[in-house]
Amino acid sequence: MTASTDFYNAEFARLKAILPGSHLPWLQRRRESALASFAASGFPTQRQEDWKYTGVTAIEKSRFELAMPISNGVSAKQVAAWSLPDTHRLVFLNGRYQPRWSSVGTLPGGVILSSIIEMLERDPEQLDSRLGESEIAYPSGFAALNMAFMSDGAYLHLADGVAVDKPIHLLFIASEAKLATHSRNLLSAGAGSRASIVEQHVAVGEGAYLTNGITDIVVGRDAEIVHHKLQQESHQAFHIAAVNADLGQKSRFTSRSFGLGGALARVDIRVGLNAERAECILDGLYMTDGRQHCDHHTRIDHAEPYGTSREFYKGVLAGASRAVFNGKVIVHADAQHSDADQSNRNLLLSDNAEVDTKPQLEIYADDVKCSHGATVGQLDPEQIFYLRSRGVDDESARALLTFAFAEEVVDRVDIPPLRAGLEKLLLGRLPERVKELL
Amino acid sequence: MLTETSKLEELIGRDYPHGFVTALDTDSVPVGLNEAMIRLISSKKEEPAFMLEWRLEAYRHWLTMSEPGWSTVHHPPIDYQGISYYSAPSSRKDGPQSLADVDPELLRTYEKLGVPLQEREMLAGVAVDAVFDSISVATTFKDKLGELGIIFCSFSEAVREHPELVRQYLGSVVPYTDNFFATLNSAVFSDGSFCYIPPGVRCPMELSTYFRINARNTGQFERTLIIADRGAYVSYLEGCTAPMRDENQLHAAVVELIALEGSQIKYATVQNWYPGDKEGKGGIYNFVTKRGDCRGDNAKISWTQVETGSAITWKYPSVILRGDNAVGEFYSVALTNHYQQADTGTKMIHLGKNTRSTILSKGISAGHGQNAYRGLVQVAKSAVGARNYTQCDSLLLGDRCAAHTFPYIVVKNRTAQVEHEASTSRIGEDQLFYCQSRGIAPEDAVSMIVNGFCKDVFKELPMEFAVEAQKLLGVSLEGSIG
Numbered sequence: 001m002t003a004s005t006d007f008y009n010a011e012f013a014r015l016k017a018i019l020p021g022s023h024l025p026w027l028q029r030r031r032e033s034a035l036a037s038f039a040a041s042g043f044p045t046q047r048q049e050d051w052k053y054t055g056v057t058a059i060e061k062s063r064f065e066l067a068m069p070i071s072n073g074v075s076a077k078q079v080a081a082w083s084l085p086d087t088h089r090l091v092f093l094n095g096r097y098q099p100r101w102s103s104v105g106t107l108p109g110g111v112i113l114s115s116i117i118e119m120l121e122r123d124p125e126q127l128d129s130r131l132g133e134s135e136i137a138y139p140s141g142f143a144a145l146n147m148a149f150m151s152d153g154a155y156l157h158l159a160d161g162v163a164v165d166k167p168i169h170l171l172f173i174a175s176e177a178k179l180a181t182h183s184r185n186l187l188s189a190g191a192g193s194r195a196s197i198v199e200q201h202v203a204v205g206e207g208a209y210l211t212n213g214i215t216d217i218v219v220g221r222d223a224e225i226v227h228h229k230l231q232q233e234s235h236q237a238f239h240i241a242a243v244n245a246d247l248g249q250k251s252r253f254t255s256r257s258f259g260l261g262g263a264l265a266r267v268d269i270r271v272g273l274n275a276e277r278a279e280c281i282l283d284g285l286y287m288t289d290g291r292q293h294c295d296h297h298t299r300i301d302h303a304e305p306y307g308t309s310r311e312f313y314k315g316v317l318a319g320a321s322r323a324v325f326n327g328k329v330i331v332h333a334d335a336q337h338s339d340a341d342q343s344n345r346n347l348l349l350s351d352n353a354e355v356d357t358k359p360q361l362e363i364y365a366d367d368v369k370c371s372h373g374a375t376v377g378q379l380d381p382e383q384i385f386y387l388r389s390r391g392v393d394d395e396s397a398r399a400l401l402t403f404a405f406a407e408e409v410v411d412r413v414d415i416p417p418l419r420a421g422l423e424k425l426l427l428g429r430l431p432e433r434v435k436e437l438l
Numbered sequence: 439m440l441t442e443t444s445k446l447e448e449l450i451g452r453d454y455p456h457g458f459v460t461a462l463d464t465d466s467v468p469v470g471l472n473e474a475m476i477r478l479i480s481s482k483k484e485e486p487a488f489m490l491e492w493r494l495e496a497y498r499h500w501l502t503m504s505e506p507g508w509s510t511v512h513h514p515p516i517d518y519q520g521i522s523y524y525s526a527p528s529s530r531k532d533g534p535q536s537l538a539d540v541d542p543e544l545l546r547t548y549e550k551l552g553v554p555l556q557e558r559e560m561l562a563g564v565a566v567d568a569v570f571d572s573i574s575v576a577t578t579f580k581d582k583l584g585e586l587g588i589i590f591c592s593f594s595e596a597v598r599e600h601p602e603l604v605r606q607y608l609g610s611v612v613p614y615t616d617n618f619f620a621t622l623n624s625a626v627f628s629d630g631s632f633c634y635i636p637p638g639v640r641c642p643m644e645l646s647t648y649f650r651i652n653a654r655n656t657g658q659f660e661r662t663l664i665i666a667d668r669g670a671y672v673s674y675l676e677g678c679t680a681p682m683r684d685e686n687q688l689h690a691a692v693v694e695l696i697a698l699e700g701s702q703i704k705y706a707t708v709q710n711w712y713p714g715d716k717e718g719k720g721g722i723y724n725f726v727t728k729r730g731d732c733r734g735d736n737a738k739i740s741w742t743q744v745e746t747g748s749a750i751t752w753k754y755p756s757v758i759l760r761g762d763n764a765v766g767e768f769y770s771v772a773l774t775n776h777y778q779q780a781d782t783g784t785k786m787i788h789l790g791k792n793t794r795s796t797i798l799s800k801g802i803s804a805g806h807g808q809n810a811y812r813g814l815v816q817v818a819k820s821a822v823g824a825r826n827y828t829q830c831d832s833l834l835l836g837d838r839c840a841a842h843t844f845p846y847i848v849v850k851n852r853t854a855q856v857e858h859e860a861s862t863s864r865i866g867e868d869q870l871f872y873c874q875s876r877g878i879a880p881e882d883a884v885s886m887i888v889n890g891f892c893k894d895v896f897k898e899l900p901m902e903f904a905v906e907a908q909k910l911l912g913v914s915l916e917g918s919i920g
Contacts, residue, residue, distance in 0.1 A: 049508070336837070348852035351819070361843040363862050366834035370862040376817075376849040377856065 004060050005039045012148060015066055020151060021120035030131060034138065034147035041141045050140070053324040053356045054266055054295045059238050064180035064210040066149055067094040073175030074101070074204050082202055084417045087169040088113060094174055095151045095181025095211075105166070110159030113168065116184060119155045126157070130186050130216065139268065142240045146182045146214050153184040153213070158193035158223070167196045167415050174237065177207025185215040189223035191248075196226040198418060201261075203234035208263070210238045217244065219251040221275070226254040228418065233262040235290065242268040249275035256413060258422065259286035259294040266295040273300065273307035273335075284313040285409035287429070288321035288353075295324035302331040302338040302368075311342040314409050316402060317353035325357040327372070333364040342372035347379065347405050379405075399434040403427070469522045473497060476625055479524045483594050483629075486601050496614035496624035503618045510810050510842060511750050511779045513723060516688055523626045523659070582643075587636040590645055593661050596632035603634055607665055611694040611731045611758070619690040620727040623659045627692070630661035635670035635701070644900055646675040660691040666701035668734065673704040675903060689748075691726045699734025699761065704742070706899055708907055711747035718777025718806070721749025728755035732764035735790070740767035742898045744907040745780055754812065756785035759793035759821070766795040769895040773911060774807025774839070783813035783830075783844075788821035788854070799830035800892050802911075803839035810842040817854040824854040832862040833891055885911075 012035050021027040043060045044051040074093055079101045083089060090113070091101035097115035107113055119127055131147070138144040154170045170185065189195060201211060211233060219225045225245075233239045239262040245253050259265050271280045286294045300309045315323045323346065331338045346355045359372040379401045387397035406426050413419040427435060476497050480490040505516070583590050589600060597604050614624035635641055666672050689711070695703050705728075714721025724747075730739035741755035757766030768784035786795035801809040811830045832841035843860045865887050873883035888911055889896070896904045 333838070346849070348849065348854070351852055353852060354848070354850045356849075357847045358845060359843070359858065359860070360845070361832075361860060361862060362840070363832070363834065363842065364840045366837045366839065366864045368834070368862060368864075372843070372858075372860050374845070374847055374858040375856060376847060376854060378852050 004043065004063075007063055008035065008038060008145065008148070011066060015149070019149065020117045021124065024120065024124050026128060027120070027124070027131070031148045031150070034144045037138050038141050038144035038148060041138070041144065043141045050297060050326070053322075054264070054293065056238075056240075056264070056266075058264065059210060059240075062178075062208070062210070062238075064178060067096070067151065067176060067179040067181045069096045070094065070176070071098060071100060074173050076101075078204060079171070079173075082171055082173075082200065084167065084169050084198065084415070084421070086417075087167045087198070088164070089169040089171060090115065090154050092152060092154075092170070092172045092183065094176055094179060095153075095172070095183045097152050108162055108164060110162040110190075111164060112155065112157040114155045116150070116153040116155055116186065127155075127186065130188075131184075139242070142212050143214060143242060146184060146212050149180070149182040150184045151182055153186070155185075156187040156195070156197070158189045158195055160190035160220070161192045162190065163193065164195040167198050167418070170197065170199045172199070172201045172211070172213070173204060174201070174207070174209050174211065174233065175204040177205070177209050177236075180210040180212060183211070183213045185213070187215065187225070187227075188218040189220050189225050189251075191221040192223060193220065194224045196228075196415060198228045198230065198415065200228075200230040200232065201239065202232045203237060203261070206234045206236055208236035208238070209234070210240070212240045214242045214244070217253070218246045219248055219253050221248040222250050223248065224252040226414070227256070228413065228415070229255070229257045229267070230422075231257070231259050231261055231265055231267070233265070235261065235263055235292070237262050239265040239267075241266070242270070245269075245271045245280070247271065247273050247275065247278035247280060250277045251275070252279045252281075254281040255283070256409075257282075257284040257296065259284070259288075259296065260425065262292065262294070264293045267297070269296070269298045271298075271300045271309070272303060273309065273338075274303050276304045277306040278304070279308045280310070282309070282311040282313070283409055283412050285406055286313075286315045286323050287406060288315075288323055289318040290321060291319065292321040293323075294321070295326075297324075297326045297328075299328040300330070300340065302329070302335040302340060305335055306337045307335060307339070309340045309342075312409065312412075313344045314406065315344075315346040315355060316349065316406055317346065317355055318349040320350070320352035322354045322356070325355075325374075326360065327358070328360040328362070329370065329372070331361075331363045331365050331368050331370060335365050336367040338365065338368045338370070340368070340370045340372075344374045345405075346374075346376045347402065348376060349378075349402065395431060396434045399430045403430060403434075470519045471497075471521070471523060471626065475523055479626060479628070482524065483597070485594075485597055488601070488605055489597055492609065492614065493625050496621050497626075499615050500618070500621040500625055503621060505618050509752060509781045509812070510808065511752060511781050513750055516723070518622070521688060524628055583641070586639050586642070588639060588641055589632065589634040591632055593627070593630040593632050593663065596663070600632075600634070603665070604632070604663070607663055607694070607696055609694075611696060611729045612692050612727050617727060619725040620692050623661060623690045623692045623727070627659040627661040630663075630691070632662075633664040633672065633674065635666045635672045637667040638669045639667075640670070641672040644673050644675050646677070658687070658689045658691070660689075662691070662693040663696075664694070664703060664705070665696045666698060666703050666737075668698045669700040670698075671702045673706070673900065675706050675900060677708040677710075677903065688723045689725065691728075693726070693728040693755075695730035695739055697730065697732050697734070697737035697739050697764075700736045701734070702738040702740075703730065704740045705730070705755070706903055707741075707743040707745075708899075708903055709743065709745045709747050709751070712749075713747050713776065713778050714749040716776050718749065721778070722747065724748035724751045724753065726753035728753055729758070730756065730766070731758045732761050732766065732790075732793075735761040736763045737761050738765040738767075740765075740769075740898070741784065742769040742895065743771070743782075744895070744899070744903075745770070745772040745782060746911065748780075749778060751778075751780040751782055754783050754785055756787070757795065758787045758789065759795065759824075760789045762790040762792060764790050764793045766793070767898075768795075768797045768799070769898040770799045771802070771892045771895045771907070771911070772800070772809055773802040773804070774809045775804045777806045779808040781810045781812055783811045785814040786816070786826060788815075788817045788824040788826070790821060792823040792825075793821055794825045795827075797826070797828040797830070798894055799828075800895055801830070801832040801841055802835065802888065802891070803832065803841050804835040805839060807839045808842075809840065810844065811860075812844040814846040814848070815856055815858070816846075816848045817851050817856065819850045821851050822853050824851060824856075826854075826856045828856075828858040830860045831891070832860075833888065834862065834864045
């Protein structure tokens with residue numbers, strides 16, 4: 001532990017003066033206190049209940065250095081391939097905003113869409129309270145590191161009643177191996193506003209690097225936010241991410257998380273239903289192969305009455321991969337009339353794959369309706385038989401049923417080009433002759 | 439509604455019906471724990487050297503351990519040096535030869551509890567190995583069981599009479615290094631029951647033990663070991679009530695079940711120890727390690743428990759499904775009221791091919807009760823075709839209680855099929871209204887709904903236990919609507 005602490009202390013001393021916002025004393029203080037918090041906690045270990053199934057010693061040993069701003073490393077063609085039509089697009093390369101590749105377009109009045117660095121220059125007071133919040137307690141050493149080394153990220157603010165019709169696409173591209181990026185996205189939606197966000201993480205090449213990102217979302221009264229998270233990192237990469245959502249009265253928040261890439265990925269999604277009648281939907285799909293490790297930890301806090309939460313996660317595991325799902329639902333005392341439902345289904349395709357799932361309920365109120373379910377299994381032999389009796393060979397039948405299993409989550413995506421892109425990804429995993437059947 | 443509430447309070451606030459203390463001379467050793475104490479316990483029990491050695495190894499290991507803190511239960515720190523680790527009714531020295539020789543005070547206690555010791559033994563058809571504090575006092579039906587080669591006796595007797603069996607199986611399911619409380623038990627266990635069913639024998643009666651805590655400040659450290667040899671069958675019942683008292687009492691029992699090829703063990707528990715008063719003071723700490731090992735193919739182990747007592751219940755009756763086609767079952771009803779806490783569940787470890795397990799857990803929380811289901815279903819790579827079905831339901835009565843579910847599922851074999859379902863609800867006003875509109879009194883309706891909620895577990899209990907279990911739930915829950 002001390003060795004990694006020394007390394008990060010030295011990194012901080014080296015970079016202190018050039019980290020974004022170094023001219024702001026309050027930010028510098030927060031970075032220093034976060035670094036102290038990391039020094040105390042270190043990286044999480046598997047002795048900690050929340051990290052029982054996910055070991056991060058590989059990250060600890062790798063000593064990733066903080067990524068410095070560069071503007072090349074990706075081609076226009078590559079960016080175009082990842083782009084979605086008709087969006088407001090912000091592109092980040094190795095964690096830094098790239099105006100050159102971005103296309104923000106025309107935004108409705110009352111919308112601020114910018115980068116954290118820009119905001120630190122232009123209007124740092126806006127960030128003061130937002131960056132202070134998570135300083136109180138870092139759930140893990142990664143969150144503390146993110147604060148200490150925070151480089152850039154997206155800033156979005158919707159004024160009351162504003163609706164952004166086109167999706168906002170935040171494209172994070174990693175092009176360099178051996179580097180770490182600590183990005184922070186701050187999104188806030190005023191009363192009655194509405195937006196849909198796509199946060200996508202992709203890579204050029206197959207390097208090993210670390211993405212350590214946090215996305216903080218505040219959903220105001222009656223507002224509606226949909227957050228898509230597409231994790232398509234390189235197969236050598238480490239992806240650690242947190243999505244924290246704070247829901248206001250009668251607000252609606254949807255999170256859709258797709259875990260597709262990375263050597264080791266860990267995503268923490270925490271949703272606080274912090275006012276009456278808030279609603280949230282958490283959907284997720286993880287598809288792993290090879291030696292991939294994908295961990296989703298979700299936590300939904302029903303803090304106030306009449307909240308509703310729906311969680312639906314599916315996983316398809318092949319090769320010697322491993323997936324972890326931990327879904328925690330907490331209904332606090334006095335959060336009466338809460339309604340929570342959670343489901344996690346896993347499909348094991350190989351003898352060497354492993355799944356560890358733990359749906360978890362903690363209930364401190366009596367007038368509630370809560371349920372959860374988890375299954376682990378293989379394809380239904382009767383369904384295979386059905387297809388085979390209609391002339392589909394065994395391999396194709398299995399592929400088709402696997403596709404259908406995953407498609408159920410993809411089908412919920414309501415941005416047509418994004419849905420089509422994900423379907424294409426799923427189809428890409430099918431054998432050639434199966435594609436002809438579709 | 440006001441009358442309902444007061445009725446609820448009256449019923450829930452009812453004094454513990456089995457609260458009485460029998461004044462008996464007890465042969466207690468001074469409080470505190472050290473090697474000398476363990477030697478003393480062992481010598482008082484006239485144990486062979488291997489037993490003492492095992493106890494000492496456990497004790498030395500225990501010194502290196504610290505009390506676990508991961509669960510959701512809360513209690514003031516336990517002073518392990520403030521406990522008396524041995525207590526035996528002094529009348530034992532005279533060596534009662536028959537029931538007539540047994541201390542009459544003791545017999546009266548059993549009568550109050552309804553233990554069928556005398557003429558009732560035939561009617562009830564139950565063999566009772568009664569544990570009064572730490573020493574077995576009387577064993578019935580021994581001859582009848584002896585004819586079949588069944589050994590059913592106190593643990594101390596087994597250590598003396600059948601040391602080879604004890605040596606072979608003791609600690610083979612729950613090793614002395616297992617966990618803090620099991621290790622403590624291994625070092626200081628006072629007595630318990632031992633049962634061996636020879637190959638191919640079907641035990642003709644339900645075996646039963648009444649555990650009872652009586653002497654003040656005496657920790658109870660029972661040790662139960664049941665072995666079903668190839669093709670044998672046994673059904674074992676354990677039930678308990680305890681007298682009222684002020685100090686918390688630690689109870690750290692260990693139960694080990696070994697099922698060899700083709701055998702079956704059914705283990706049922708009704709636990710109704712003193713739960714503490716309305717403020718949650720007093721009451722038993724019930725930290726128990728129960729584990730069964732399906733060591734041979736086609737073996738089956740089934741745990742059924744009704745947990746209504748104790749201030750804190752902390753136990754996870756588990757099954758290791760080692761043999762192919764082995765079956766593990768866990769049926770549980772846990773009820774917490776006032777300030778009771780229950781953290782219970784099971785572990786099903788699938789190792790053999792085509793192993794199956796079923797988990798059915800029903801938690802009922804009332805008052806300030808805390809109820810948690812914590813379970814693990816693990817399918818190893820070798821467990822081809824393993825199957826598990828888990829259902830845990832919680833019923834909440836009152837807005838200050840809590841219900842938690844922590845199910846761990848670890849699957850390493852793709853042919854495994856694992857399903858987990860859980861739900862939490864309360865008794866709906868519409869359900870009550872439906873019953874009331876048909877002339878059913880509210881408390882009868884609640885009792886009916888709760889019994890319906892637990893029906894799937896009760897039907898796994900032997901008849902006489904099912905009746906007792908329903909009665910236990912009734913006492914605490916009639917009219918609990920507010």
